Structure formats: structure tokens, C-alpha cells
């Protein structure tokens with residue numbers, strides 16, 4: 001396993017960083033391009049392992065896709081253009097690929113099998129399989145369809161009115177993607193607003209969707225037309241450098257081109273509440289997916305309480321928020337975040353265990369964690385457990401830990417931020 005020895009103790013982070021493309025939007029741009037009619041171009045696509053899994057799956061379904069770095073062209077021929085794959089669709093480490101593809105495959109007239117890595121094999125799929133079955137899907141898998149490998153025998157689908165039991169953009173998106181192929185209305189009601197990139201994409205690809213707060217409705221079937229998509233930088237990737245800028249001494253960084261979709265900006269609200277020195281400069285020309293630059297510098301942070309509807313708006317940022325909290329004055333309480341248990345790892349446990357090895361005081365709870373502030377962190381052997389966000393959080397911790405942080409399975413960062421270490425080393429300056 002690849003271990004990285006990080007010796008960045010006391011480094012200041014300074015300079016500018018171009019935040020790579022948004023993972024959620026990159027996945028969706030390929031998926032929509034594949035089921036639309038015509039030539040879709042995608043700029044600033046994230047060439048992370050997860051999004052490459054999405055490209056590989058659609059190539060296997062017969063869609064012509066060309067990629068040169070972060071520029072991707074997808075030659076879609078509508079939902080009908082997808083062909084029965086002659087081999088397994090490998091979704092790698094990507095929950096988004098696995099779940100959203102189920103929504104697409106459920107209505108297509110052929111057989112396909114989806115499976116990913118060891119982490120994917122443990123992640124719950126019935127949350128998607130159950131509503132899709134209600135729409136008419138024939139999906140089978142381990143434990144009645146809870147776990148991969150999942151076999152899909154495409155069926156004609158009908159619309160559904162569905163109250164989401166968990167606030168999950170992946171479940172909402174899978175249902176909407178199935179709804180685009182189904183007869184009649186598909187309505188999804190969310191318990192709390194989750195990222196709305198799928199709703200935005202439907203409109204960018206010439207489809208129609210009605211959104212009213214937590215209520216989303218579309219009428220099927222719809223045919224989509226190719227689009228030119230510009231992917232903004234990923235705020236979930238930016239979050240690691242926002243934290244680095246706030247907690248490292250004598251630091252100031254500019255994060256360029258960060259996506260600022262309000263369904264994703266929970267981290268900004270938390271940083272403001274914590275008292276971070278931060279300025280947001282929105283780009284002049286905004287599209288469906290707003291973006292801007294963010295300037296952040298060393299900050300005296302204070303602890304916060306995080307829960308409720310804010311959670312889905314920062315769900316992937318909780319590991320790095322936990323690190324921020326270790327440096328804040330006072331206690332931070334994170335609750336209503338039981339979903340963390342079913343991510344790439346159980347992130348409540350991995351955050352608490354790995355940060356504790358560095359000297360943090362964290363109590364894991366059933367639905368979050370309680371973090372004591374002003375902890376003096378020190379070097380130690382830590383692990384990502386194959387979870388990209390845990391790996392990046394621990395690498396950022398090395399800026400303030402006294403001594404070497406030896407991070408094993410550091411390569412996990414490839415999943416969402418292949419240039420992460422390059423960017424970290426470029427910004428970190430030893431004084």
C-alpha cells in the first residue's frame with residue numbers, strides 16, 4: 001500500500017490553487033450526454049477515478065466517448081442508443097456511478113450487471129432498488145438487492161410519487177433518471193434539500209423539471225438534446241484547502257473557480273460561523289451552476305453546532321470540518337449525520353479513530369461526533385482506509401501536527417482529486 005510521509009509541520013499555505021472539476025457534476029454531464037441526442041462537450045471534467053468509472057461504464061454500453069485531460073466529448077444517441085453490455089459494468093469506488101446508473105439501466109430493454117470495489121460492495125443499494133422496483137424495475141442482488149453485484153433486467157417503467165426516507169441526492173437522481181424514461185409523472189419529495197445538479201442538468205439538456213423547495217416533479221418520457229457543459233471546481237475538494245488556509249499559521253490562499261451552488265455551500269456557512277477570515281468573489285457570468293473565487297487566511301476559529309437541514313449541504317465535508325473543530329476554541333457538536341456511516345468508510349468511526357491517533361479528542365456518537373477544540377496534534381501512523389476524504393483530511397492535518405504524519409493508502413485521493421498532493425506541496429511553504 002502506498003504510504004506518504006508528510007512532514008509539513010508549521011508550514012504556511014500561500015498562493016493560488018485552481019480547484020479541479022466538480023465530481024457530482026462531472027458524473028452527471030457524462031450520463032446526460034450519453035442518453036441525450038447529439039454531441040455533448042464537457043469542459044473542466046474531473047479526471048478522478050470515480051468519474052473515469054462512469055466513462056468506462058458508458059463506453060461499455062456502446063457510447064462513443066473521447067477524453068483529452070479534462071475535455072470530454074460524448075456522442076449520445078438517446079436512451080435507445082445504449083446497448084446490452086457483454087461484460088460487467090465496473091463502478092469502482094463510486095457510489096454515485098452505481099446508484100445513478102441503476103436509474104438509467106432500469107428502463108432499458110436489456111440485461112446488465114453492476115459491481116464495484118470492496119467498499120461499494122458494503123454500501124446500501126436498496127434505497128435505490130426499492131423505489132425503482134415500485135416503478136417496475138427488475139433488479140436482483142445480494143441480500144434481496146441490498147448489495148452489489150446487482151443484475152438489472154430492463155423493464156418499461158411507470159412514474160412514481162416518492163417520499164425519500166433519507167436525504168440523498170443519489171437516490172433522488174436515480175429516480176429522476178428512471179422517471180425520464182417512464183410513463184407519467186415522477187415526483188420526489190425530499191426530507192431536506194440535497195444537491196440539485198440532476199435537476200439543473202435536465203434543464204441544460206432541454207428537458208423539463210419542476211422544482212418547488214423539496215418537491216421535484218417531471219413528466220416522462222422525455223428525450224434530451226446534447227449540451228455544452230462547463231463544470232465548476234468542486235467545493236468538496238476546495239474544502240481541504242479552505243481548512244488548510246484557516247488553520248495553518250501565517251497563511252493566505254486564493255481558491256480559483258469554486259462551485260457555489262447553494263445546495264453545496266454548507267461548508268462556507270460553517271466556516272463563517274466559526275469566524276474564518278474569508279472572502280467570496282462570485283464570478284460575473286453565472287450559469288446553472290454558480291461559481292466564484294474564495295480567499296481564506298489564518299483564522300481564530302470557534303466551535304459550532306451542526307445538524308438538521310445543513311447536513312446534506314456539507315455531508316462530504318464533515319471529515320475536514322472535524323479537523324477544523326480540533327483547532328477551534330470550545331466544543332463542536334455534529335449531529336443528524338448518520339449517513340456518514342454508509343460512505344466509502346464509516347466516516348464517524350474513521351474520522352474519530354484516525355484523528356485521535358494524531359492527538360485529537362473526539363467522541364463518536366450515533367449520528368455524528370463531539371470534538372474538543374484547541375488540541376495539540378502530533379505526528380503518527382494513520383490510514384485512509386481507501387477513503388479519499390479521510391486521506392486528504394489527514395494530509396491537511398500534517399500542516400499543524402508536530403512531527404511526521406505517515407499516511408498509508410494515500411493513493412485513495414485519486415478518487416476525487418488526483419492533483420491533491422501536488423497542490424498541497426505547491427502551497428505549503430516552510431518558514
Ligand SMILES: O=C(O)C1=C[C@@H](OP(=O)(O)O)[C@@H](O)[C@H](O)C1
Pocket residue numbers: 023024025095096167168169170171173195315316339
Ligand atoms: O449525488 C451525488 O453526486 C452525491 C451525493 C451524496 O451522496 P448521498 O446521495 O448518498 O447522500 C454525496 O455524499 C456524494 O459524494 C455525491
Ligand SMILES: C=C(OP(=O)(O)O)C(=O)O
Pocket residue numbers: 050093094095096097316343344389416
Ligand atoms: C460519498 C462520496 O462519493 P460516492 O457516494 O459517489 O462514492 C464522496 O465523494 O465523499
